[in-house]
Structures are given as C-alpha cells and as structure tokens.
Amino acid sequence: MLIAGIDTATVQVSVAVGGHEGVLASTSSSRGRQHAEVLTPAIEFACRQARIDLSEISVVAVDLGPGLFTGLRVGVASAKAMAHALNVPMIGVPSLDLLAFPVRFTSRLIVAAIDARRGELFYAFYRQVPGGIQRLTDHQVGSPDDLASELLATSEECLLVGDGAIRYREVFEGLKKIEIVEEGLAYPSANSLVMLAHAKALREEWVKPWDLQPLYLRKPDAEINWSTRPSA
C-alpha cells in the first residue's frame, strides 16, 4: 500500500508519500498564500524523491481542516482529482489530529489550536492512547479567551500545540501547568497524515472522492448574516 498525503489547511503546504515502511519522502513549504502554485510541483517532487510512479499510489489522504478556507480547498480539490484519476479510495484526517499526533509522547492533555483568523482559534483536546491519540472533544471555534477558560477549568497539565497557540501566546503563558510547543511543530504535517491514514487504511475507513467533505466549522459569512437578519 502506497499513500500520498496532501496537507494545505494552514499557511503550510506539505506532501508526503509512504505506507507500511513509514514515510518514504516528504516536502513542505510555509511561505503562505501560494498553495495552488506550490502543491502540484510538490506532489511530483515527493513521488520522484520516493522513487515511485504516481500510478503506484493506492490511497490518497488529505487534511480535511479545519483551517484557512482557500488553502484548504486547494488541497481537497487536488486530492479528490488525484483519487478520481487514479481510481483509488481516499482517507480524510482532521488538521487538529495531525497537530496533536507528533507530540503524543506525554501523559499531559494535548490541546491542538490552529489560528482561524478574525481573533479566533480552531481547537480540540487529545490524550495519548496506545498506538496513537484519542480526541476527547469536538472540533471547536472560539476566541483565545474561550480556550483559556477551558484550560483553567481542567486541573490537568496541558501541552498546547499549533500556530494558534503561538499567535496568542500571551493569553496562555500566564496560566499554570501550561506549556506551548515551539514553532517546529506549529503546523499539521503530511508525515503525520500518511501515518494516521495508514492506520485508518488498515481499518478500511475509506471515503469516495465525491463523498469527501472538508471541515469548515464556520458558515459562509453571507449565510451567517442571512440567518441573523430580523426578517429571516
């Protein structure tokens, strides 16, 4: 089984190729705002570095978000096209899972937080379990203060990871029993994506390209305005 993993949910674009033997090759860049320009050549590059032909890919995995809408859609649209053209199944993994996975070797609570812009975060709580991580909460959208109150409410030590945690560092740093993971692990990575997708593939948790849906967590602004209009 060979898995191609595509992640464009944050300012970072990353692609990895791997399978039973782990990750064979990966590439990432985080200069932001050039997702469509960067992604297609990155797929080509990762496959070449892994010395595999694209036609050997048997599963396409993609970061489902939540994240920045425009970037997220570049990855999801490309991944769907790839799975469609190769006639292979897909696996979707949420971005917050990908953030929590690499920092799992701890007994602390893990809190993954992505910068959602507009003064908000996408976040979720995790704990290490044998063989991986378990999500303890739903994916949430809230202000840094919302997350800070949730952190205060738990008596446990917490490890905060993600560009959202770093951006609002000053809100969390004053809290007790909190540690923030530094920049190197601030974005979801396609390496984690390939590893988590591999586990899901063994459980045959496939999705068809036309059924796969990104996790937006926010309605389009027009619909929000519409539903809050007095006449609606």
Place this chain on the structure above:
Amino acid sequence: MNRTRVLGIETSCDETAAAVVVDGHEVLSSVVSSQVDLHARFGGVVPEIASRAHVELLTPVVARALVEAGIDDDHVDAVAATVGPGLIGALLVGVSAAKTLALVWDVPFVAVNHLEAHLYAALLEDPELELPVVVLLVSGGHTLLVLMEGHGRYRILGSTIDDAAGEAFDKVARYLGLGYPGGPAIDAIAMEGDPEAIAFPRAIMDDGYDFSFSGLKTSVVNHVRKHPEVATEDVAASFQEAVVDVLVTKARRAARDHGAKGLCLAGGVAANSQLRERLLDACVTDGLRGFLPSRSMCTDNAAMVAAAGWYRLQSDGPSPLDTGASPNLRLVSP
C-alpha cells in the same frame, strides 16, 4: 493526424463545468452544474458559497463529462482550465484539480483565459469562421468590443466605463423585484411590454466604442419612483431596448470601421433574445456574417474552455504546473 481530446474545466464564477472537446471544435460532452439556486436568495453570487459548491460538484461533473465522452479506462490528451478572470477562491478549485489530473495522467496542462474562452464559443460551433471578426462580449462581469484578427490576436476596441451589461440587467431586475439572475427575468417579461414606452437614455451612443450603463440604471429607478403606476413590463422592455440599442449600434460601427467580415456575440448576455434578433438584423443589413453561439455556449461552460485550450496548446504549448489563479486577468495584457 492524431485527434487531441481536451478536458476543459471551468469554475470561475457560479457554474461548475467540465467538457471534452476534440481539436477545438468537436464537442464530445459538455456538463454544466449551475449553482444559481444556491445564490438566488442573496441576489448575487456569494464567493464563499460558490467555492464550497465547486469543491463538492467538480469531481462528479468531471466524471460525467468523461463518461459521456466515452472515455472510460483511457484518458484525455490534455487538461485545460480557466485561470482567470473570476473569483479567486472559485478559480483555485478548478485550477488545482486540472493540474493534478494532468500530472496523474501525464498529459499537458493548459491555462485558459475565461474571456478568450468566450470568444472561442462561437468558433466551436462555426470552425469555418472567417477572420477578422468583431466580437461583442457581454456578461455579468464584462462588456467588451473586441477585434479578433487571428487566433490569439485581439484588440480591445471598447469596454464599459462603469457597470457591465449583465450587471445592469441584474440590478434593474432586483429593483423591479424580478429576482436573480436578472437577464433571463427581464428578457421574459420584456416580451409582454412596449420597448418604446419610455425613452431611457442611450449613454455615449454616438461617440467611440466604450459603454456606460450606470446612468441608465439610475434613470430606471428615477422613472419608477416618479411614475409608480408604470407597468413593469414596459419598464423592462424599454430598459432592454436601450441596452440593446447601444450594444448593437457600437458593434456595427466597430465592424464597419475595421473592415470585419462578421459580427460575433459571446458571454451570458448573448443569450438575450432581443439582442440576438437585433444583431442578426444588423448583420443582414450590413452584409456581415453573424455568429450567434447557441444559448448554452454563451453562458459559462467548459466546452469553450477546452476549445480555447486546444488553440493555446497549438500556439504556446503546455502551461507550467506551478500556474496559479489570476483573478484580474485581462484579455490583452496592457
């Protein structure tokens, strides 16, 4: 000679479309999934809603276009996609998918200008079209008079200095309570009205090739305010008459001044019945050939993208895989 089957993909606004066209003129399939119902209640296209719908619809639309074209196990020979102008988030969905398909199938990717694709809609149905022709490109976002001298050789003779023609239709329709999209709504109701009931202004009719429609829109609003009893049918018919009058007059003048062999319509507003009739009449009078693409080729579709892509592939070769979207792309770079 080998036949080149091009898959075209169009996601620049609110239509998700895919088509397979051979050698720029033989349409094997053309699938258009309109999102008009998703946007109607907002009275216009909402970019975020459009982008989300493209992600959801593109895979099934491409799959259907391939199946209808009889391409099952095999694949096409090139993939073309609209890269601009249009809504950035919407464009990126089609561009990203098209580049990935091209990469996986190991065939050329071709970046297509949406405006150029509209010009090729006419050629698609009439490959013998004799150049030069003057093309009147009228849609919700554009109003252009173009002299097409050869493949890929265009001169912009005139454009709108404010609202696009289709935009004027949408705004007037919204004001008259006719719903969205405004073009078909006004076209339909105008059939019942008197086009000479109200003498709306024809802006800069006698001078140059540029257009202006924002004053006309204001006149409609002012007239209805002053005469609330006026029949909506008459307002719609008279408004449409004013728009068509200006468009046809300037297109004829442009054709005469530049020795064009024909006059060609393109863009969504080219589906307007009055405009089609008047332009065809003008062509007969002036001894020009009139090229009116069928209505389904006037509005956004991917067959025109595949056709324009084929011509671009012949002249310029493939586009690089690091191509992005160009929301403000012009037909002719300044």
